[in-house]
Amino acid sequence: MRTDVNTLGEFGLIEHLTRAFPLNNPSSIKGVGDDAAVIDNGPFCTVVSTDMLVEGIHFDLAYMPLKHLGYKAVVVNLSDIYAMNAFPRQITVSIAISNRFSVEALDELYAGIHAACEAYGVDLVGGDTTSAPKGMVISITAIGQCEKELLTYRNGARVGDLICITGDLGAAYLGLQLLEREKQIWQENPGIQPDLEDQKYAIGRQLKPEARRDMIEVFRKVGLKPTAMIDISDGLASEIFHICKQSRVGALVEESGIPMHPEAELLALKFKLDPATCALNGGEDYELLFTIDPADVEKVKYLPEIYIAGEILDAKDGIKLNTKGGNLHDLKAQGWVHF
Ligand code: ADP
Numbered sequence: 001m002r003t004d005v006n007t008l009g010e011f012g013l014i015e016h017l018t019r020a021f022p023l024n025n026p027s028s029i030k031g032v033g034d035d036a037a038v039i040d041n042g043p044f045c046t047v048v049s050t051d052m053l054v055e056g057i058h059f060d061l062a063y064m065p066l067k068h069l070g071y072k073a074v075v076v077n078l079s080d081i082y083a084m085n086a087f088p089r090q091i092t093v094s095i096a097i098s099n100r101f102s103v104e105a106l107d108e109l110y111a112g113i114h115a116a117c118e119a120y121g122v123d124l125v126g127g128d129t130t131s132a133p134k135g136m137v138i139s140i141t142a143i144g145q146c147e148k149e150l151l152t153y154r155n156g157a158r159v160g161d162l163i164c165i166t167g168d169l170g171a172a173y174l175g176l177q178l179l180e181r182e183k184q185i186w187q188e189n190p191g192i193q194p195d196l197e198d199q200k201y202a203i204g205r206q207l208k209p210e211a212r213r214d215m216i217e218v219f220r221k222v223g224l225k226p227t228a229m230i231d232i233s234d235g236l237a238s239e240i241f242h243i244c245k246q247s248r249v250g251a252l253v254e255e256s257g258i259p260m261h262p263e264a265e266l267l268a269l270k271f272k273l274d275p276a277t278c279a280l281n282g283g284e285d286y287e288l289l290f291t292i293d294p295a296d297v298e299k300v301k302y303l304p305e306i307y308i309a310g311e312i313l314d315a316k317d318g319i320k321l322n323t324k325g326g327n328l329h330d331l332k333a334q335g336w337v338h339f
């Protein structure tokens with residue numbers, strides 16, 4: 001018998017492959033299923049996360065400069081460490097490359113990796129280099145640190161908690177749509193120079209994302225510990241589902257509370273897309289989705305770039321979206337389809 005991986009989907013496949021692996025070492029505090037694994041190291045925990053980027057699937061060098069790619073490859077990993085309320089300290093970088101890439105090209109990639117290490121204060125401590133028949137694959141592992149009692153998991157949301165979102169959503173997805181469109185135009189008419197001038201925000205969100213270290217620092221400063229947290233890599237809807245599934249709760253999301261940048265909203269309309277759909281299902285924003293005890297609302301109320309966008313409900317109430325028009329829908333998690 002042969003089962004196509006499509007039938008399981010990404011998360012179903014991960015569950016299928018990893019279900020026979022119990023955690024036997026007492027130091028393995030958290031295994032598969034969160035933004036990062038957690039390893040007990042005395043008063044501190046070590047937090048580990050890894051991500052692989054494949055040319056043609058996760059990036060397209062037609063519009064992604066290698067330096068940006070290096071930067072982004074690091075940032076997406078650091079984002080998972082911050083999502084545990086932890087601080088990244090080290091990374092390892094492994095690459096598989098075809099002979100299409102020169103030393104100068106790889107220097108560019110590593111200039112981006114270097115810039116990210118400097119910006120986020122992490123050290124490159126190892127990796128692996130190998131040849132590939134074609135294309136490029138980059139796999140980065142990030143290692144972070146957190147006091148045990150400050151770790152935030154996906155499974156800590158409780159009924160009545162408030163749902164918070166940092167920054168704004170949807171712009172990275174719209175930036176990608178724009179770059180894809182310009183690429184197509186360019187392929188058909190190589191003489192035409194792409195005009196991306198007035199869409200700098202969305203393009204920047206796609207090509208040079210940042211991880212929300214600032215938010216984790218603010219949480220420490222105001223003494224806030226979210227009850228649950230996840231980074232928004234696959235779209236808000238998909239991440240809400242992860243939190244609800246693991247916390248065994250439901251949720252009510254207010255469409256009017258979902259933060260969007262005005263430029264992204266305009267761009268969505270230009271593409272004849274519903275802005276809220278872009279925010280809910282577009283990926284790669286690398287913002288944080290977290291829940292807080294309502295008693296902590298004063299701690300976030302006056303902080304910039306944190307938006308309250310709903311409430312955690314009982315599991316039996318399901319996962320709902322209250323639209324701007326006042327209609328209550330079941331929220332659907334499209335997320336990214338990898339296969
Ligand atoms: P994220 O989007 O936060 O990077 P993923 O969706 O990639 O998280 O992964 C979800 C969980 O599954 C993580 O705990 C990750 O470590 C684990 N995981 C993903 N792929 C595999 C695999 N092939 N084998 C074991 N664990 C995996």
Ligand code: MG
Pocket residue numbers: 034035079080083230231232233
């Ligand atoms: Mg994540």
